[in-house]
Amino acid sequence: MNKYYLAIFLALVVDIILYSVFPIFNNKEPTLDGLPFFYIYQTIMLAVTTLIYLIVAYIKG
Amino acid sequence: MATGLNIDVVTVAVFIILFAIFAFLGFYGSKWRKGDLSKLDEWGLGGRRLGWLLVWFLLGADLFTAYTFIAVPSAYLATGSLYFFAVPYVAWGFGLAMLTMPRLWTVAKNKGYVTAADYVKDRFNSRPLAIAVALTGAVAELPYIALQIVGMQAVLGVLLLGLGVSSKMDTEIALILAFIVLAAFTFTSGLRGAALSGVYKDILVWITVIATIAVVLTHYGNFATALANAHAIKPKVDYLTLPPKLYLAYWSLALGSTFALYLYPHAINGSLSSQDREKLKLGTALLPVYGIGLALITLFGLLIFNVKSALNVVLSTSNGAFTVPALVAATTPDWFVGLAFLAIFIGGLVPAAIMSIGVANLFTRNVVEEFTKLSPTNEARLAKILSMLFKFIALAFVFIVPATYAIQLQLLGGIIITQTLPAVFLSLFTNKLEKNSTLAGWLAGVISGVGLVIYVNFYVNHSTSLATSLFKTPFGPIYINLIALGINLLITVVGSLVAYLVGWRPYTTISAKDLEEVKPSTISKQEK
Numbered sequence: 001m002n003k004y005y006l007a008i009f010l011a012l013v014v015d016i017i018l019y020s021v022f023p024i025f026n027n028k029e030p031t032l033d034g035l036p037f038f039y040i041y042q043t044i045m046l047a048v049t050t051l052i053y054l055i056v057a058y059i060k061g
Numbered sequence: 062m063a064t065g066l067n068i069d070v071v072t073v074a075v076f077i078i079l080f081a082i083f084a085f086l087g088f089y090g091s092k093w094r095k096g097d098l099s100k101l102d103e104w105g106l107g108g109r110r111l112g113w114l115l116v117w118f119l120l121g122a123d124l125f126t127a128y129t130f131i132a133v134p135s136a137y138l139a140t141g142s143l144y145f146f147a148v149p150y151v152a153w154g155f156g157l158a159m160l161t162m163p164r165l166w167t168v169a170k171n172k173g174y175v176t177a178a179d180y181v182k183d184r185f186n187s188r189p190l191a192i193a194v195a196l197t198g199a200v201a202e203l204p205y206i207a208l209q210i211v212g213m214q215a216v217l218g219v220l221l222l223g224l225g226v227s228s229k230m231d232t233e234i235a236l237i238l239a240f241i242v243l244a245a246f247t248f249t250s251g252l253r254g255a256a257l258s259g260v261y262k263d264i265l266v267w268i269t270v271i272a273t274i275a276v277v278l279t280h281y282g283n284f285a286t287a288l289a290n291a292h293a294i295k296p297k298v299d300y301l302t303l304p305p306k307l308y309l310a311y312w313s314l315a316l317g318s319t320f321a322l323y324l325y326p327h328a329i330n331g332s333l334s335s336q337d338r339e340k341l342k343l344g345t346a347l348l349p350v351y352g353i354g355l356a357l358i359t360l361f362g363l364l365i366f367n368v369k370s371a372l373n374v375v376l377s378t379s380n381g382a383f384t385v386p387a388l389v390a391a392t393t394p395d396w397f398v399g400l401a402f403l404a405i406f407i408g409g410l411v412p413a414a415i416m417s418i419g420v421a422n423l424f425t426r427n428v429v430e431e432f433t434k435l436s437p438t439n440e441a442r443l444a445k446i447l448s449m450l451f452k453f454i455a456l457a458f459v460f461i462v463p464a465t466y467a468i469q470l471q472l473l474g475g476i477i478i479t480q481t482l483p484a485v486f487l488s489l490f491t492n493k494l495e496k497n498s499t500l501a502g503w504l505a506g507v508i509s510g511v512g513l514v515i516y517v518n519f520y521v522n523h524s525t526s527l528a529t530s531l532f533k534t535p536f537g538p539i540y541i542n543l544i545a546l547g548i549n550l551l552i553t554v555v556g557s558l559v560a561y562l563v564g565w566r567p568y569t570t571i572s573a574k575d576l577e578e579v580k581p582s583t584i585s586k587q588e589k
Contacts, residue, residue: 012156019149034285038302042148046352049152053346
């Protein structure tokens with residue numbers, strides 16, 4: 001198994017954890033234009049996810 | 062009933078002009094970087110010559126579909142925060158794709174595979190397992206195509222409603238007409254045409270989403286107002302946050318859908334069409350960006366509470382599928398409605414084309430050709446005819462299944478397709494799975510999954526149609542997909558273990574190297 005597959009597997013596990021910590025993000029506050037944190041957190045995490053995947057994508061293999 | 066919708070002749074004119082441009086791009090796509098379209102991997106895989114940007118658009122086209130525009134906002138409006146699960150689903154789905162697709166791409170390149178079933182046949186040395194994978198793909202794809210048609214129907218429905226026409230007949234005629242255009246366009250241009258028109262579609266979609274959100278937020282009130290209105294109108298539905306008793310449901314819907322996403326024939330087809338592995342990785346890594354658009358569109362289901370006239374259209378017709386089209390039509394000027402409606406309309410058309418191509422490839426190569434050998438020209442011809450046939454079968458679904466339950470069609474398809482996970486995904490990382498055990502696991506997974514769906518809907522809930530894909534457990538409801546996959550994996554693993562103990566040894570036509578490195582011989586063939 002080469003480095004790339006190990007890295008993307010770990011990245012996926014990290015991403016699943018980021019979206020599984022409900023007590024941290026399942027909250028009303030803080031809000032953005034009235035939008036609860038529940039929605040803001042998960043949407044921002046999409047950008048974070050893309051960044052993580054992009055870094056991994058540049059590992060050859 | 063139609064008051065408050067900014068739909069008139071201008072709307073229709075813009076819609077038709079933009080549709081004409083779309084149709085031109087689709088037909089032009091067949092001439093662009095022209096290959097020999099009478100060959101199956103030219104018509105179906107774009108000759109494996111798509112760069113990362115086109116891979117991004119082609120696979121993104123599967124995200125901005127009727128699932129995003131119609132099914133998710135509709136389910137969100139009816140059920141609340143639970144249906145925001147589509148966001149983690151998108152984030153995880155592409156991570157799993159980056160784990161599995163580069164390996165599948167590499168082995169497909171080395172061995173000349175066009176479908177997942179091609180690979181499964183060689184990996185396991187099993188025709189029955191390959192046919193099972195192919196048939197599962199074809200069957201699971203049909204309700205997904207049906208969902209796209211529901212989306213197209215919703216757009217035309219609101220368009221006609223706004224023009225004062227409400228006869229159901231008109232919607233159906235318009236739908237069938239659009240379908241003939243799609244069929245002709247798929248038939249002549251194949252995957253490359255779909256990718257090019259997909260770029261056009263996605264540009265219109267991004268414009269629609271951003272402009273509509275901005276207009277609603279600046280002129281009709283912010284999310285706090287929408288949440289207050291929502292609470293007044295639907296006090297029993299949770300929009301604010303996720304109720305803790307639904308954590309497992311949310312998590313399992315996201316994970317189960319993640320497993321399904323890249324097992325669908327159209328997704329595998331799109332991945333294999335990449336020019337090289339590094340471009341595939343890059344194109345896939347960028348895809349969660351599309352999820353931001355999906356998150357915003359889902360919130361249309363909340364913002365609609367700020368716009369009374371749009372909400373009335375949904376409530377008076379009791380058709381949740383109208384959520385996004387009605388909100389756009391009530392808040393933006395007539396010409397913009399034409400643009401937005403076209404975006405949503407072809408948002409169903411393009412994926413339907415890509416999916417029916419995927420299904421046709423699969424069925425021709427892995428079911429028909431298992432029984433009779435075809436020449437390359439006949440192979441491509443049969444695939445084209447089948448792609449048309451599958452679209453019409455899916456069209457028939459629409460007339461049978463009520464639009465409100467559209468998302469359940471997709472979730473049911475997800476349960477079925479996920480049962481091919483051990484054969485297609487796990488086998489990319491191990492050769493220790495025995496063919497008959499894998500087949501038995503698949504069968505048990507499909508039967509238990511479909512069985513549980515029937516049991517929950519018709520025996521427990523006494524529902525008259527498909528209304529849920531969740532099974533109640535002591536820890537809260539769970540997506541049936543994960544239960545069925547658990548049974549499947551148990552049988553596959555235990556069966557393989559028993560086979561190993563009685564003397565079975567892994568079959569090794571495909572080496573570890575075939576999965577990780579592109580052979581020099583295939584590279585030079587490509588450059589020539």
